[in-house]
Amino acid sequence: MQDVEVKFAYKAGFRRLWLALSLLWLIGAVLVVSEYREGALQAFLLFGFLPVIAIYVIGVALVWIIEGFARADR
Incomplete structure (x- = not known):
């Protein structure tokens, strides 16, 4: 059998998770901040x-x- 090296994409995974959570957070922040005059x-x-x-x-x-x-x- 061949030795296959598996590399995990930590950077890409964390970046995608950050992007998804950030978009939700920013949408919520806009909704809350829109109440301020x-x-x-x-x-x-x-x-x-x-x-x-x-x-x-x-x-x-x-x-x-x-x-x-x-x-x-x-």
Whole structure:
């Protein structure tokens, strides 16, 4: 039998998960922020946009950690 190397696509999987959750979050944030008369942009940036960026950064960090454990010691 041949040795077949299987590589998991952590980056692509996390990115797709982040994109799907971010779209849902942004839609919800727009619906909630649309009720504000004043400061709607600030509220959207704080409660809509900032969490999306934070989750992406956390996902990148998790992939970096997982790839670090997956690599053989040199």
